[in-house]
Every structure is written in C-alpha cells, then in structure tokens.
Amino acid sequence: MTTVRRRRPGRLLALLLTSTVALTLCAAPPAQAAGATAAAKPGRTGPATPDIVDSTPGGGQALALTFDDGPDPRNTPRLLEVLREHRVKAVFCLWGEHVRQHPDLVRRIARDGHTLCNHTMRHDDMSTWSAADIRADLRATNAAIRDAVPRARIPYFRAPYGAWGQTPQVAADMGMQPLGWRLAVEDWEPPGTGELVRRLEEGAAPGAVVLLHDGGGDRSQTVDAVDQVIPRLQAQGWHFTRPARRG
Structure with a gap:
C-alpha cells in the first residue's frame, strides 16, 4: 500500500x-x-578609460590639488598638517621607491583620507616603453603602495613629465584613470612662496586639476604657498575637491 x-x-x-x-x-x-x-554600490561609475582627466566632476569654482613625487620626510608631514588644518583633501601621486623608503608616510596619507595615485617606481619617462614594460612597472608600484597600505584603493595613474606614450591604455586596463592637470605652477624650480601664491591665484580656473609637488627636492615654498592660498581662494568662493574619476 x-x-x-x-x-x-x-x-x-x-x-x-x-x-x-x-x-x-x-x-x-x-x-x-x-x-x-x-544603490548597492554608491559612487561606482564604470571602468577606467584611457582619457586623461584634468578637471573636477562638477566644474564651477572648484579646484583639485594633486601632489607629485612623494612621500618625502621633510615636506609631506607638514603638508598633511596644512591640509588637515584647512580641511582639504588632495591626491598624492606616489613615487614607488619613495613609498618603499617611507611606508609610514603613505599610511599617514591614507589615514588622513587623501587619494592615492600611481606615479611609477622611479619616475622614468615611459613615452617609448612597451605596454608590457609599463604594466610591469605599474604593478610593482601598486604592490609597493599596498605593502604599506594593504588593500589600498589606487584610482589614478599619472605619467612622469606628462610623457604618456602607451601608459593611458595600460593604466585604464589596470583600473586606474590617467590623471593630468590644467594648472602647473612650476614649483619644481622654486620661485619663492609669494610667486607661487600669485600663480595659484591667477591661474585658478573653474574645475582645474592643479599640479604641485611634495617630493623630489625642497618643497617648503610649495607647502607655504598652499597654506596661504587655500584660505584666500576659499574667501573668494572657491572650494577644493577631487578630480573626475572618468574621462
């Protein structure tokens, strides 16, 4: 049954x-x-592109401060203090060998909420490099950064000297947006703090990414100029934000 x-x-x-x-x-x-x-992944806007970003997302009276060639034990700590005092976030384009020498500074940059950017291992001109060689260098730089800050987010790549070659496509394939600039005040040849302040104020353009340096030499004039110019520009209605994430 x-x-x-x-x-x-x-x-x-x-x-x-x-x-x-x-x-x-x-x-x-x-x-x-x-x-x-x-909704599940706020802020996600798609993959990186080979287009070189040189502006902020919304334009208007906005500037994005970016600092190359660090970290540097003389300049970076004081710059971080200045940015914290003025409540401004910036992008730090990190030189891989300097990262290996000063991982504590990279951790401090990340801890302060700034954005990390790959600026190659040794600041070489990559304009004639093969895609394979570029990729190997960028991977090594990312590895150095993540040795200092495990699982660090590295959303941007900047080519040394602005010599791009094949780097934009390689960087985009690795998930990093190529980061250019619209205002370079040429602080690599220190002209005096007052002159840097003048160049920053007169060169400020809506939505511009600004190229500055915290490494590669004595950048005390740059730090002093940033300390002075941020409140001046804020008083004129400017605000500071990050670069656009996509080209």
Whole structure:
C-alpha cells in the first residue's frame, strides 16, 4: 500500500510566495535592475578609460590639488598638517621607491583620507616603453603602495613629465584613470612662496586639476604657498575637491 504524503497548508503558502517574488524580480525592467545595483554600490561609475582627466566632476569654482613625487620626510608631514588644518583633501601621486623608503608616510596619507595615485617606481619617462614594460612597472608600484597600505584603493595613474606614450591604455586596463592637470605652477624650480601664491591665484580656473609637488627636492615654498592660498581662494568662493574619476 502506497502512502500519499500531503503538504501542510503553511508550507504550500510559503512556496507560492517564494515563486511569486522570484517571478517579480525576473520581470523587473533593466533600468530598475541597474538602479538596484547602483544603490548597492554608491559612487561606482564604470571602468577606467584611457582619457586623461584634468578637471573636477562638477566644474564651477572648484579646484583639485594633486601632489607629485612623494612621500618625502621633510615636506609631506607638514603638508598633511596644512591640509588637515584647512580641511582639504588632495591626491598624492606616489613615487614607488619613495613609498618603499617611507611606508609610514603613505599610511599617514591614507589615514588622513587623501587619494592615492600611481606615479611609477622611479619616475622614468615611459613615452617609448612597451605596454608590457609599463604594466610591469605599474604593478610593482601598486604592490609597493599596498605593502604599506594593504588593500589600498589606487584610482589614478599619472605619467612622469606628462610623457604618456602607451601608459593611458595600460593604466585604464589596470583600473586606474590617467590623471593630468590644467594648472602647473612650476614649483619644481622654486620661485619663492609669494610667486607661487600669485600663480595659484591667477591661474585658478573653474574645475582645474592643479599640479604641485611634495617630493623630489625642497618643497617648503610649495607647502607655504598652499597654506596661504587655500584660505584666500576659499574667501573668494572657491572650494577644493577631487578630480573626475572618468574621462
């Protein structure tokens, strides 16, 4: 004799509800599904592109401060103090060998909430390098940064000397947006703090990414100029933000 097992009403109701929910989710229009994904991952705007970013996302009276060639034990700590005092976040384009020498400074940069950028291992001109050689260098630089700050987010790459060659495509393939600039005050040849302040004030343009340095030499004039110019520009209605994330 075969025994027929009856489903309990409660269990049958639960199965019906589960099936209804599944069908509803499958029938959701693409726009709704995309919206759900965006809500789950705020701020995600797609993969990096080979386009070189040189502006802020919203334009207007906004500037993005970026600092190359650090970290440097003479200049970077004081610069971080200045930025903290004025409540400004910046991008630090890190030289890989300097990262290995001063990992504590990289940790401090990250801890203060600044953005990290790959600026190659030894600041070489890569304009004639093969894609394979570029990729190897960028990987080594990222590894050095992540040795100092495990799982660090490195959203940007900047080519030394602005000599791009094949680097934009390689960087984009590795998830890093190429980062250029629209205002360079040429602080690599220190002209005096007052002159740097003048160049920053007169060169300020809506949405510009600003190229400055905290490493590669004596950058005390740069730090002094940043300390002076931030409140001056803020008084004129400017604010400081990060560069655009996509080209």
